[in-house]
Amino acid sequence: MSKKKIIIGVLLTAVLSSFLTIAGLCFAFGIHSNEVADIVRFLGVKRFIEARYVSDVNETKLMDGAISGMVQSLGDPHSLYMNADRFEQLKEHTEGEFGGIGVTMGFKDSKVTIISVLDDTPGQHAGLEAGDEIMAVDGTPVSEMQPEEVAMHIRGEVGTKVVLTIERDGETQDYTIERATIKIDTAKGTMLEDGMGYIRIASFSENTGKEFKAAYDSLEEQGMKGLIIDLRENPGGLVTSCVEIANMVVPKGPIVSVVERDGSKEVHESNLEESKYPIVVLIDGNSASASEILAGALQDTGAATLVGTKSYGKGSVQVVVPMLHNDGLKLTIAKYYTPNGRCIDGTGIEPDVEVELPEGATTDVQLEKAKEVLKEKLQ
Template identity: 45%
Template structure:
């Protein structure tokens, strides 16, 4: 008996073929049909897929899960893009993806991505106070193995799936740092992320740290900024170091409260169509500096560029990660879903930073000196 999922796949294939049939040349001669070469190749392609599935089910040396085969075929569709950010998700994987932006999940507390310079899966940043950070995992560590097994040729999401597990269980992570491999045994815990924190530094200079752009980040940002204003701050340091990014709309909302009237970011899709995200006249009228490093990626880079290109702040620290691609995340009715890179994003000054990052105006590798320089800059501005 055919499964519902397989029936759905077959139905989709049939619909595609039927639609194409209506637009392709075909002639009926008696009991024969002459079809175009393109239509013949289309039939052959899908017949090959279904034929190979039957071969595997009948000849593979172990019992085969039909569900796994279909999921594998769907994953392969996205893997064919050779894009580390596009992925098909099973229902369990899609639930994990949603947890990552909700602010609560079970894991070791680490964000990973593909380093554009070497195509290696790399730690973008550990979450503050997480098991990963406490164990010694650092931004820039290259993931080599999970539980002793090489992750070579694995996608980012496949590695995340291997790292995740039940609470209070342990995962062994092997990373490469400075040419040496280091092993870490890390216990998985429930991670409840608070993405925004703040305090007042000397000379009434506000310090506001954003660790990610999640569902609750904008609300936390507004609360923290309001508290800083009530304390009479005269300038603001925004710390985006080791912030791997997150939700674009949240980043846009934050930028809208800071920069005044102008362009925050614009995207361009595969047809060349541009979509501009604009801000209104409301702004934070005081000197600002933004701290970035190699762990600042995606939405962090969008916010940084919005502030810098609109002459609202200067960037201080190290060159950012360099992720200038926008992903759309969609859930399907059966609980599965996908993430697909649908556009490139450009800064207000038309810069495409993918693979390049943002180079700060004041470059400094020492983390402690970065904050000191930011405070000194604002002190000069408010004199």
């Protein structure tokens, strides 16, 4: 018997076996008949690989690759399959402490750019700068990874090293950086002149609401008359933390509506009777996701004036689903809308007062303009 006939026989056997295996499952789970062929095709290929591939096959890795391929086929940069290690890294990041190098990244126009470098972190000590473009991680071009994967590859066990290939001013250089425990204080406040409070929110993690409240209460004790909320270079994070903060500054009513593809809607609302202080919000092109939810709610309700440049435009909502092998799936399931019904996905939020931050500026002209706007409100 020829090798070709043997292969065809094995494949047909695999397909027939797959069909018999799933026939009962399809009936039990109400799978439509037009989906059965695709399931048979998938299982047939899987079994053929397991039976005929030149080397032993790790079944778990095979399924990981299949699931990852399904997610990648969506063409959505915010949807991602995570194996057990990467899923654990994601959980550590949202909890506010993880092994990394201390940089915030932006993903746009097929580029990965460093937005900011945290003080006293491995990234700062290595000489990384805001504006650096990451070309590769440990020799793997970022063009071969999904955006979310880039961050996962950079994070890792404390004490291990990662090599970033950086392009700056047309020149490329490798940076070898040892990962450390990164503890993010996501909300910090300070009192400026003339009773103006200032709170910088770096991201929205589990503790951000508590940190914001602590900063807010401290500024009140110091006699705050008005507030500047700085959301620049804030990539977003947990919507729950954003809503928690919105309840302190957004007047009573809708904060954000989350709408799924079937039209079902979940509305998050503020219970705050009225804003206690005039507010100015700073945004820029790297203010994304939860940052845009907060900024959009404050703008739509007239509770704040937005200063800076147009925001990033990430108006989609992801859910993180734990799976059976300590792995997880991050999937876009909805879009969010501001109180006035704006969907800003792909468009962003326009500031009320546009102010560019010139490259190489020695003065934060955006903050200075925010202070000027707030002073007018206080008069």
